Amino acid sequence: MDVNCQMHAPAKPPFETTILVRDTCLCLHTQRAARALARRFDIAFKPVGITSGQFSLLMSLNRPTPPNVGSVATLLAMDRTTLTANLKPLERRGLLEIVVDPADRRARLLRLTPAGLTILAEATPIWTRTHAVVEKELSGPDNLRAELDVLSRSDSRDDHSR
DSSP states (O other): OOGGGOOOOOOOOOHHHHHHHHHHOHHHHHHHHHHHHHHHHHHHHGGGTOOHHHHHHHHHTOSSSOOBHHHHHHHTTOOHHHHHHHHHHHHHTTSEEEEEETTEEEEEEEEEOHHHHHHHHHHHHHHHHHHHHHHHHOSOHHHHHHHHHHHHHHHHHOOTTO
16 A cells, blocks of 8 residues: 555644643533533422423514514524524414515514413513522622623624634
């Protein structure tokens, strides 16, 4: 076999790099915190039969006029396909309805049903209590919110990974 044609194993990052990423990676730390927070709220919302993600989705629909799919996707930082997949179980449960936008028949509006409003009303005090406990564990929740907002806005402005 020709030496130039031999396959070489890719270079392996040193273990020290693994430790560096574990200890300093903002993405990893944010993901871990997000999963831990989601679990905490999932447990809290269990009595009303929704998850933390479903609470956020239902709350995003609680507006004076029904929002369109695109605006909800933007608010939740989801692509439309993922949002649609997350809407389906809530629609099947009768918590929301998807209706044609009378101003643009191609667009769809998302409207909470009376059952959805009831669930949201039951879940809101649970969120309030759980959120207060979480905020007490943090040294600067307002600063954290502001910093996370900076990161979420920068994602849409300039994605250097592409």
